[in-house]
Amino acid sequence: MEVLYSVFIGLFGFILKLASPFNPKAKAFVSGRKKLFSRLSACITDTAPLVWVHCASLGEFEQGRPVIEALKNEFPHIKILLTFFSPSGYEVRKNYNNADYIYYLPLDTKRNARKFISITKPVLAIFVKYEFWYHYSKELHAHGIPLISVSTIFRKDQLFFQSYGGFYRRILKNFSFFFVQNDESKQLLQSIHLTNSQRVGDTRFDRVHQIVKQGGEIEIAKVFKNDQRTMVVGSCWPEDMEVLAPFINENKLKFIIAPHEISEPFIASLEKALMVKSIRYTAAAAHQNLDDCQVLIIDNIGMLSRLYRYGEFAYIGGAFGKGLHNILEAACYGVPILFGNRNFEKFQEARDLINRGGAFEVGDYTDLKTKFEMLNLPENFLLACDVTRLYVEENLGATEKIMQYCRGVVSR
Structure with missing residues (x-):
């Protein structure tokens, strides 16, 4: 399954490159990741502790935002690295003031994950809601870097909870803790013997309030x-x-x-x-x-x-x-x-x-x-x-x- 997963990720990236001359979103997705590692290496030179927050898009950003702002308010000396998977999130929030570095997330390959973690060296990684990447989570776990999932929702029809979902359950085992939105999500995690979760609700309530x-x-x-x-x-x-x-x-x-x-x-x-x-x-x-x-x-x-x-x-x-x-x-x-x-x-x-x-x-x-x-x-x-x-x-x-x-x- 790991091989199939990696092949799929590579194929996905190849298709986006083919589509980029004709599709504005695909173009932004591809061009935003060009020379990304060299840009990261050039800007992340500070020795201050770095917290990495990853959001798929704009909606997930709004759920991660209260945590980012609470971290910056309480620990002004730390650096926040904010990454997006989607252009619709990155393009809207690329100038967000409370993050020190804002980039696209490189595709989830073994090589990219190793290089990304070696450059950024986060002390903590926070993935928002539905973000579960195999190679990134595995690399963080291998380096002993805490990885938490916030504002998470699980449903019983997801692959994690199917009889054939062993590979996907391995991803979840790389997470240090899950802060889930509802009791059903906590119960689903318990059904696959993961007890490292707490029902805390949705951070958007704090933001909107x-x-x-x-x-x-x-x-x-x-x-x-x-x-x-x-x-x-x-x-x-x-x-x-x-x-x-x-x-x-x-x-x-x-x-x-x-x-x-x-x-x-x-x-x-x-x-x-x-x-x-x-x-x-x-x-x-x-x-x-x-x-x-x-x-x-x-x-x-x-x-x-x-x-x-x-x-x-x-x-x-x-x-x-x-x-x-x-x-x-x-x-x-x-x-x-x-x-x-x-x-x-x-x-x-x-x-x-x-x-x-x-x-x-x-x-x-x-x-x-x-x-x-x-x-x-x-x-x-x-x-x-x-x-x-x-x-x-x-x-x-x-x-x-x-x-x-x-x-x-x-x-x-």
Whole structure:
């Protein structure tokens, strides 16, 4: 299996090189790794302890970020090496201030793993969520370098837990500790005789809660709300607006809509679909009286996490398409959450909140209307608010639990 694995990795790299002239992502994947070892050798010359954090892409980075920032805050003398597998993560975060070195991860071959570890010499390696690389984990284990997995989720259909998954179980045995998100993951590890795990939850709760605490007022949104009941619509797509537009047109609520894309064609189409008066955020400051506007359309970026404070209800977009967007930001404000019913099940927090009665999936306009009317009853509304608020509070603290382990390593 080790030979087959290595052949597959080599074939994968070869295919990407062939595709690179024609595919921008493949081109970034290949070009970003050119002369990588010489670049690493040239910049990592400091004798300070180095902690290596590896993320597949942007989503995993957000889960690793609270740990990175806690490490830098508590141990300012250490160096952080941050690696990405995907261009979508690297290109967005290549200038992230809290990492000292940011690179692509070389492909997982025996030669690359040996060379990478010999150059970087980490005192601790942190792999986020689903990152399980055979040669890197084996090389770290051989050198006695602690390797931990954080915000990890395991499922019973993964290869680790199949009768033919012996090779993949060997990868897990190279890890020093697993900080998993849920009890099922811990139980699955125990089923293959791995007891070095702790259920700590998802570090994103800490990150989102920190953002919410630090966020300031948005004066225009505050004036627009004017103490009236409001629904904040976050990261919506055209498929979401097909369900939302008729609901908005017949409802007395106020709505703050933050589209996922703020292109002129989409915002214009959104305005056309609305039969009630709307105003764009960039035009609102000059408007004499926002009370006569029922919809505030956010036509800029970067403020969504702060907007949820102005809502009694939240609708989160994306689930009718590729996948549900972040619902934790809304949950931090303790409001009922609604979203589409097609592509949310891979998100643990969505399933948890549905089961507890704090979030509700909707299939169409009629379903949205029915569930909103149910939520509008005071007892149901207050119960849903309590559920989302308590859910966030219960899941805070994953970063500190991980840091308790990291301190023992970095302080040596």
